Amino acid sequence: MTKRRTSLSHPPRQSGWGALSLEMLLSNLPGAVYRCLNDAHSTMQFASAGIEALTGYPPDAFRPPSKLTYASIIEPHDRVAVAAQIEAAIAEGKPYQVSYRILTSKGATKWIWEQGAAVVDASGAIVALEGFLADYTSVKNADATIREHASMLDKASDAIFVMNLAGTIIFWNKGAEGLFGVVPQQAIGCRYADLFAIPVSGYRKAHHAVMVEGEWRGEMSLALHDDTTVHTAMRWTLVPADADAGTSAKILVISSDISERKNAEARVHRMAYFDPLTDLPNRARFLDTLHHALLGSARNNRVGVLMFCDLDNFKSINDTRGHAAGDCLLQAVARRLERSVRATDMVARLGGDEFVVLLPAEDETFLGGARRAEKVASTILELMATPVRLAGDSESITASIGITLFSGSNETVESVLMKADAAMYQAKSAGRKTYRFFDPVMQESMVAQLNLQLSLRSALTDDEFVLYYQPQVGSDGAVLGAEALIRWQCKDGRMILPGDFIHAAEASGQIVEIGHWVLATACKQLAHWSRCAATQHLTLSINISALQFLEADFVTDTEEIFAATGVDPRRVKLELTESLLVTDVVSTAEKMEHLKALGVMFALDDFGTGYSSLSYLRKLPLDQLKIDTTFMRDVLTSRSDASIVRSIIALGDSLGLEVLAEGVESIGQRDFLHDAGCDAYQGFLYRPGLPAEGFMQYATAHLRAPPIGRHAG
Ligand SMILES: Nc1nc2c(ncn2[C@@H]2O[C@H](COP(=O)(O)OP(=O)(O)OP(=O)(O)O)[C@@H](O)[C@H]2O)c(=O)[nH]1
Structure with a gap:
């Protein structure tokens, strides 16, 4: 036409x-x-x-x-x-x-x-x-509308695709192309299960739900053919057949990318359950697994094994080769431990140089479990024997292993761990580089330890702790202050000294709460002294345990106690131990500097017994060195003890630190110290620890220095 x-x-x-x-x-x-x-x-x-x-x-x-x-x-x-x-x-x-x-x-x-x-x-x-x-x-x-709709679907950031009931893709928008990296020409005509390398069960589950209920919502991790994985949140909707429009039933899938959220979740999970240095499961993960292993053992009545591995003299590697080399060594040890076990066993790092190996409950007899444990322990010791290369040099390391077998429902996570730990100490005592099985004879002392921890729990709530105050005097005999010493006044009238319960409190972590109580009570006492003319000049030394000091909020806690008691921080002397100082010099120094700015003084307790290093003495804002009692005992008879004491006093002098000697029991010791230039003394020569009132009387009576004379006591 x-x-x-x-x-x-x-x-x-x-x-x-x-x-x-x-x-x-x-x-x-x-x-x-x-x-x-x-x-x-x-x-x-x-x-x-x-x-x-x-x-x-x-x-x-x-x-x-x-x-x-x-x-x-x-x-x-x-x-x-x-x-x-x-x-x-x-x-x-x-x-x-x-x-x-x-x-x-x-x-x-x-x-x-x-x-x-x-x-x-x-x-x-x-x-x-x-x-x-x-x-x-x-x-x-109508065509134009369809095209417009399709182009709108293309603009959606979500991946939208449609498949027929047999799972063949018939529509694929730009969002799907972007998310899955597959162009429509490749996707259309493909079957869903072929396009994504997913387990068929996942697809079947969603397909079944959409056919029965008309909708399925859930998360699906889709492995793409380029080996990447996309984590998606999906909504599958059944679009019924339309007889008028002549269309058949199909499934509309709208899927959004949740990879970022999933990855963040995975990172958080990793941080919570894995040790960042060695990439091994951490303590939390291990405790959880051990708990399940015990339940499994109780269920199937099989024997499992827990091995506690602690490196021997690891501290000396840190000290001689540096912390970074120590870290490399811990990583190498982690890999060796992994090589010593099967995939079904677990290796975890509890912290420091402590590792555990858990062999699941699968032996029918204790003998079977013991044989399995022996084999693994020997392999570990053998693998450890090869020196590790650290920055060009090789370094030898050995480990001590404590083994315990568990079966049935009588065990708890704590009891199994404690047995393995105790056995490990046996291995250390036997000369290290060996393994020991838990010995039931040890059980007795462990039970005592556990009971002690239980009693400690109620001691704090029942107000059974008291503080005693041991005078610290100057070279002229005048009282300078005191050291606060904790005592446990049991309900049955017994008075327990710290040596008999502090170790248990440290092992259970209760020391943090107890330490808080000590600090608060001592500050209250000091604030009281400050209000009396006779005692207002006194200082008070307060012991701070490593665990307490390492608490993230130690500084703010201490500030709160100062504020609540109204104590003058310049009269407070915190006593720290050497082992704490070497744990993490940088953060220890930061906390000390913070408190130092308020006027707090610091004393280094038990000086000479630990790992004294001149470098941290210089780095840390210390005021006082305390010579440990052990050197005083034989200072008058042992040449070496005498020369150690003289050296400590000289060292303190050269670093501008006051030196206080503990355990001064005789006039002879005091004279020796005086001649060596020691600044202050503490010991039975003066007074043992006294209740608050007794100390007040003593301090008031010794306000002024007595006339200087060699044998004045
Ligand atoms: N390099 C490094 N050292 C650590 C880490 N965590 C703890 N340590 C150190 O590991 C050492 C553990 O020492 P211990 O197990 O107490 O003692 P040891 O020297 O191994 O001696 P024994 O166990 O008695 O054989 C301490 O010096 C800690 O400061 C860490 O993550 N990296």
Whole structure:
């Protein structure tokens, strides 16, 4: 209908049916039929009445003598293409099908779908074109809407895809392409389970739920073919079949990327349950696993093994090769321990140089368990025997191993750990680099230790602790202050000295709470002295345990106690031990400096018994060195003890630190110290620890220095 064709054939065929009935049939069609000549103007020879509903023009409007042609109302942009398509089809002797836009008589645009064919005469010349025109606008608009929806789906950041009920992908948006790195051309036609290397059970579960309940929501980790994994939160919705639209049922999947959240969760989990230095499970993870192992053992009545491995003299490696080298060694040890066991066994680091190996409960007899343990312990000792290379040099390390077997429900996590720990100490006592099984004879002392810890728990709440105060005097005999000493006044009247319970309190961690009580009570006492003229100048030394000092909030806790008691921090002297100072010099120094700024003084307790190192003496803001009692005992008879004491006093002098000697029991000892230049003394020569009132009386009576004389006591 758009262009003249080469030849014209016979006029419209008419059957004997009658022109009128044909006319009626055609006018009832939802469209129009036409016949146009193959001349220069494609002259419309016939158009059915329906053309008016399509174009707004009556059929006569396209017939001579009217100048209007059907081709002229075709949208100019479409006209050439339509002509070319019809021409091409005719040239091949085929019917044509085209769609294009027209402008109606009212100026509206309509989409027309046209189908037709050439009419050929006997000579083969094309005489006319006959065809059918239909309004295609609504179909085209629906298409455009679908395309618009699809493009909106593409703009969604979520991955959206659709699959048929057999799991074959039939729609795949840009979000899915971005999230899974698969383009629509690859994804469409693929089966879900093939596209993602997921366990089929995961897919089946979601598929079953969506078929039964119409929806499934959950998280799925999808392994992609490039070996990466995407963690997604998914919502699968069943889209039912639509008989009117002729569509079948399908599954719509909307999936968002939760990899970041999952990775953050995994990082938090790792931090909570793994030791960052060695990458081994940490104490928390191990305790949890041991708990389950005990439950399993009680259930199946099999024997499991716990081995406690502690490196021998590890501290000296830290001291001689540095902390970083010590860290490397711990990592090497971790790998060796892992190599000593099977995948089902567990190696964990409890802290410091302490490791544990847990062999699950699977032996029927204790003998079987013991054999298994012996084998693993020997392998560990053997693997440890090869020197470890540390920054070019090799370093030898050995370990002591304590072994305990567990079975049944009588054991608890604490009891098993304590047995392995006790056995490890046996191995240390036996000369190290060996293993020992837990000896039931040890049980007795362990039970005593456990009972002690239980009693300690109630001691604090029942107010059974008291503080005694041992005078500290200057070289002129005047009282300078005191050291607060804890005593446990049991309900049954017994008075227990710290040596008999502090170790148990340290082992159970109760020392932190007890230490807090000591600090608060001592500060209260000191604040009281400050309010009395006779004692206002006194200082008070308070012992701080390593565990207490290492608490993250030790400094703020102490400040709160100062504020609550109104004590003058400049009269408080905190006594720290050497082992604490070497644990982490940097953070120890920070805490000390903080308190120092308030005026607090620091004394180094038991000096000379531990790992004295000049470097930390210089780095830390200390005020006083306390010579340990052990050197005083034989100071008058042992040349070496005497020279150690003299050296400590000289060292204190050169570092500008006051030196106080503990355990001064005789005048001879005091004179020796005096001659060596010792600044202060504490010991039975003066007084043992006294209750607060007794100390007040003593201090008031010894306010002023007695006349200086060699043997004045
Ligand atoms: N390098 C390093 N050292 C640590 C770490 N944690 C604790 N330590 C040190 O490990 C040492 C543990 O020493 P201990 O087990 O008490 O003593 P030891 O020298 O091994 O002696 P024995 O156990 O009696 O054979 C201490 O000096 C700690 O300061 C760490 O993460 N890295």
